[in-house]
Structure formats: structure tokens, C-alpha cells
Amino acid sequence: MTGKVYLVGAGPGDPQLITVKGLWCLHHADVLLYDRLVAPELVEEVPAAAECIYVGKSPGRHPYSQAAINAILVERARCRNIVVRLKGGDPFVFGRGGEEAQALAGAGVPFEVVPGVTSALGVPARAGIPVTHRGVSATFAVLTGHQAGGRDDLNWEALAQIDTLVILMGVKRLPHVIAMLVAHGRDPQTPVAIVERGTLAGERVVSGDLGSIAGRAAAAGICSPATVVIGDVVRLRESLFSSPLAPSIPDRQPSTLPDLQSAIS
Ligand code: SAH
Numbered sequence: 001m002t003g004k005v006y007l008v009g010a011g012p013g014d015p016q017l018i019t020v021k022g023l024w025c026l027h028h029a030d031v032l033l034y035d036r037l038v039a040p041e042l043v044e045e046v047p048a049a050a051e052c053i054y055v056g057k058s059p060g061r062h063p064y065s066q067a068a069i070n071a072i073l074v075e076r077a078r079c080r081n082i083v084v085r086l087k088g089g090d091p092f093v094f095g096r097g098g099e100e101a102q103a104l105a106g107a108g109v110p111f112e113v114v115p116g117v118t119s120a121l122g123v124p125a126r127a128g129i130p131v132t133h134r135g136v137s138a139t140f141a142v143l144t145g146h147q148a149g150g151r152d153d154l155n156w157e158a159l160a161q162i163d164t165l166v167i168l169m170g171v172k173r174l175p176h177v178i179a180m181l182v183a184h185g186r187d188p189q190t191p192v193a194i195v196e197r198g199t200l201a202g203e204r205v206v207s208g209d210l211g212s213i214a215g216r217a218a219a220a221g222i223c224s225p226a227t228v229v230i231g232d233v234v235r236l237r238e239s240l241f242s243s244p245l246a247p248s249i250p251d252r253q254p255s256t257l258p259d260l261q262s263a264i265s
Pocket of ligand 1: 089090091
């Protein structure tokens with residue numbers, strides 16, 4: 001009998017944004033493998049006896065290769081463990097969860113995917129930016145500023161036509177992305193917002209337009225993790241946050257897991 005691997009999305013940052021099923025997996029874990037952007041509060045949710053392995057990937061630093069992570073998942077599951085692979089956001093959005101699923105399938109190890117709230121949607125949403133909005137945006141696309149091998153084979157002509165673009169891992173390459181979009185016809189006055197540490201304490205938002213945003217981001221010292229949103233929907237943020245019912249970002253405290261525990265018990 002082998003165990004089972006759960007590929008779990010932790011959500012965009014705030015630990016309360018994990019799913020109920022994701023939290024259930026943590027509570028039943030024998031082994032946990034987790035990434036850098038996973039909230040520490042979530043790591044504390046596993047049983048005291050569970051083995052916790054930090055396989056954190058910070059930009060440019062990978063203590064465990066993807067092959068090594070795959071091998072640990074297979075080996076621990078074969079020892080009849082419940083193995084939880086906890087990843088930031090959603091495991092299948094720029095998270096290499098698909099590769100891990102392939103490795104598990106290839107090794108004949110049972111696994112289940114537990115989707116998470118991707119930062120591509122959750123970070124703009126909590127900052128007051130809907131990625132679609134009637135009459136403003138009917139299409140959105142998510143891309144990364146950091147493509148495998150540093151190549152750029154994106155279809156910029158098509159991307160320049162999409163109402164809302166969300167860019168992950170895009171801070172460093174933002175000037176390149178902007179240059180490509182403008183070269184393919186996007187109006188330099190298109191609004192842009194960058195949300196740094198979205199949904200977490202210390203969240204910061206810098207906004208401007210395609211022409212000004214790179215300079216403003218550099219001046220503000222914006223760094224990873226940050227999500228870039230490009231499109232007219234960015235303008236909605238002001239009207240949403242001027243509502244008396246809207247949460248005010250500076251007042252928002254990070255949520256704590258004890259609340260979450262009582263919410264589902
Ligand atoms: N699988 C993840 C994405 C992994 S790529 C998901 O679905 O969310 C990591 C990128 O996600 C970061 O470089 C950043 O662009 C974005 N990101 C993750 N956490 C974030 C946060 N708290 N605030 C803003 N962006 C974040």
C-alpha cells in the first residue's frame with residue numbers, strides 16, 4: 001500500500017485564504033513539503049510529529065531541484081505517508097504543480113490536486129481590482145515576466161489586445177513587458193497597478209500608467225512578491241475603496257489561523 005500526495009494551493013498570502021480542504025490536508029499530513037511564499041501560520045497547522053521539509057524557491061535560489069522534490073514526494077508516499085505538497089497560490093498556475101503531478105502519475109503514486117486562490121486573481125481582488133467588469137474588461141490573461149530559459153516567445157500582438165493583463169514574477173522584467181505591449185499597439189496611458197505583498201500585512205500598491213509605472217515602481221523600491229495588473233479595471237480601485245463598506249487597506253490586519261479553526265469546526 002502506498003500513501004497519497006496532496007498537491008495543495010496555499011492561497012496568495014493571507015493564511016485564511018487557504019481552502020477548507022487544503023487545511024484538512026495539513027491537519028492529516030505525515031510529511032509536508034512547502035515553498036517560500038507559503039504563510040508560516042499554515043506550516044504550524046501540521047501535526048507535531050509531521051516531517052516538514054522546506055524546499056523554498058527564492059528567485060535564483062533553489063536548494064532542492066525540481067527532480068529532487070519529485071523524488072522526495074514519490075519516496076515518502078511509498079512509505080505509506082500522507083504527503084502534502086503546499087505551494088503558494090494555486091499549484092497549477094506558474095507553480096510547476098503539473099510537473100509534480102506527472103512525476104507522481106509516472107511513478108504510480110496516488111495523488112489529488114487541491115486548488116488554491118491564485119495570486120493572479122486573489123491579489124488584485126483584495127486590492128479592489130476586479131479582473132473583469134461589465135463594460136470595462138471582458139477578457140483577462142495571466143503571464144509571467146520570467147519565462148523558462150529567459151526566452152520570450154509570447155504572442156505580444158495578441159496580448160496587447162487583452163483587456164486585463166496580470167503579470168506574475170514580473171517586477172524585474174516590467175520595462176521589457178511594457179516596451180513589448182506599447183510596440184504592439186497598447187496605449188501608453190493604459191492604467192497599471194503593482195501590488196506588493198498582496199493580502200499580507202505591509203501590502204503596498206503603486207499605480208500609474210504604462211508610461212510611468214516602471215519609474216514609480218523603482219522609486220518606491222517595489223520588490224518580489226508583487227503582482228502587476230494592466231488595464232482599465234485598475235481605475236475601479238478608487239471607486240471601490242471610496243465606498244464606506246469597503247475594507248481600508250491600511251487598517252486591514254492580517255488574519256490569524258485561530259479564527260479560521262473556529263470557522264470550520
Ligand atoms: N502558484 C502561484 C504563483 C507562483 S509564481 C499562484 O498561483 O499564486 C510567484 C509569483 O506570484 C510572485 O513572483 C508574484 O508575482 C506572485 N505573488 C505571490 N504571492 C504574492 C503576494 N502576496 N502579493 C503579490 N504577488 C504575489
